[in-house]
Structures are given as structure tokens and as C-alpha cells.
Amino acid sequence: MPTSTVENYLKAVLVRSADTESVVSTGALAEALGVTPGTITTMVKSLAAQGLLEHHPREGVRLTREGRALAMAVVRKHRIVETFLVQVLKMDWKEVHGEAEALEHAISERVLARLDALLGHPASDPHGDPIPGAKSPQLDPGSGQTLATCEPQTQLRVERILDQSAPFLEFIQRTGLKPGSRVRVRERDRASGVVRCELRTGEATLGLPEAAKIEVRAT
Numbered sequence: 001m002p003t004s005t006v007e008n009y010l011k012a013v014l015v016r017s018a019d020t021e022s023v024v025s026t027g028a029l030a031e032a033l034g035v036t037p038g039t040i041t042t043m044v045k046s047l048a049a050q051g052l053l054e055h056h057p058r059e060g061v062r063l064t065r066e067g068r069a070l071a072m073a074v075v076r077k078h079r080i081v082e083t084f085l086v087q088v089l090k091m092d093w094k095e096v097h098g099e100a101e102a103l104e105h106a107i108s109e110r111v112l113a114r115l116d117a118l119l120g121h122p123a124s125d126p127h128g129d130p131i132p133g134a135k136s137p138q139l140d141p142g143s144g145q146t147l148a149t150c151e152p153q154t155q156l157r158v159e160r161i162l163d164q165s166a167p168f169l170e171f172i173q174r175t176g177l178k179p180g181s182r183v184r185v186r187e188r189d190r191a192s193g194v195v196r197c198e199l200r201t202g203e204a205t206l207g208l209p210e211a212a213k214i215e216v217r218a219t
Contacts (some may be wrong), residue, residue: 004105007074008033009043010052013063014071014139025060072139076132077104077112079125084115086126093126094166127169128160128179128215147177147195147211150218152185160215168213175204177214 002010012032016024030040044061047053052067063071081100085091091099107115116122116134124130130139142160150156158181161172172178176199186203187196188211195211197204 002070005043006047006052007070007105009047010063010067010071011074011078013053013061014068014075017063020068021062023056023060023062029061072132074104075139076134077107079129079131080112080115080119080122081107082125082127083119083122083131087119094169096126097164124160124179126179127164128158142215142217145216145218147183147185147197147206147214147216148188148208149212150185150216152188154184155219156183156185156216157181157219158183158214159217161213162215163213168210171206171210172214175199175206176201177204182219183216 009029012029013024016022016028016032026037026040026044029044030037033040035043044053044055047067048055048061051064052070054062054064056062078100081103082093082096085096085099086093113134122131130142132139145156146162147156158177158179160179161169177183177197182200183204184198185195186198187194188208189195190208193208195206195208197206
């Protein structure tokens, strides 16, 4: 069985990969995991020796088929646990990431299947991150549109919150721009860096950097 450290490394590569051919830099990996470049190099060599990663010097790393399957399983556990903690235990969505980080390494496939069924086989977690399926695990790449790039005056649905830090999630909570919310960009002023949005519950004004962290899809 892979250790929690191995699972964390593989998951970090997966969530930063746009597709199966993506190469993730070791620098980005070190920053994501909060470790030194030397530690990353040692671990990457070990994972490559186990057939879980392809290491391309001066470029980065790519998951092998086996490594991707393991990473996908960990991501599935993490996001189902987050959904359970929010929907069933009524925990604040700002607090569940750390709890899921610990539980994802301990939960069995049998318990995971029961949780998934209890939740009604959700397609995404509370932050809008897609949950890989059990039989054909894939990650929905998303629309690629955000409130900073979408067409103004178009009816949209908030799909995903890309920044899941507690301060940003608090901001999302205040503005009402949670996943599932209907929204329309009324005005985008690039000179002032302001985006004005219209929701069913009122209006929201945010800066372009914040708008770029909210993924949306046309309805």
C-alpha cells in the first residue's frame, strides 16, 4: 500500500496537470507541498523508480498510468469526504480541507462506497471540484471560463472556486457566489480592475484577481 506521503505527492501532481500529457515542474510541486527542492528531488526519484512518475530533468514530472490511477483514487476520497463533512456533519466549508487531508489516507474503499451512496453519488464537492467516478475515474477539466474572462450579459452558473483559502471562501460566502449560484457579469472595467455582477439575491462587486478565481459555465 502506498504511504500517505506518496499519495500526497501523486495527488499534488494530478491536481496541477491539465491533462494526461501535462508536465508539472518540481518547483511548483515543492511550493505546493511546502518542502525543499532537495526533498522533492529525492522523492521524485523514488516515485519514478516505483513506476509512478516519469521524471524529465529541467522540465518536471508526469504521472504514469499507475500513478494517475492512485492519485485519482486519493482525490476521489478527499472530495467525497469533504462533501460528507459539509452536507451531513454540517461543517463549515472553510474547515473541511484539513480534515479530509487526514481522513483520505485512512478511509477504506468499502466505507467510501457507502458514503458515496449516502450522498447520492455527487459529481462535485462543496467547492465545485469534480469528483472522479468509481468505474471510469476522470477529472472534468471545467469550462475554462471565469468571471474575469466570460462574456458579459450572459446567464452563467458558478461552477468552481479555484482559491480555497479560508479568507477567499469567507469572501465567497459574503457575496453569494457559491457553486450553483446564477450570475451575470453586468460590467467589467479593466481600467479600474472591477467586475460588477448581478445575482438573484442582489449584486456583487469584486476585483479582477478575485473574479479570475471563480469558474463559471454558461447556462
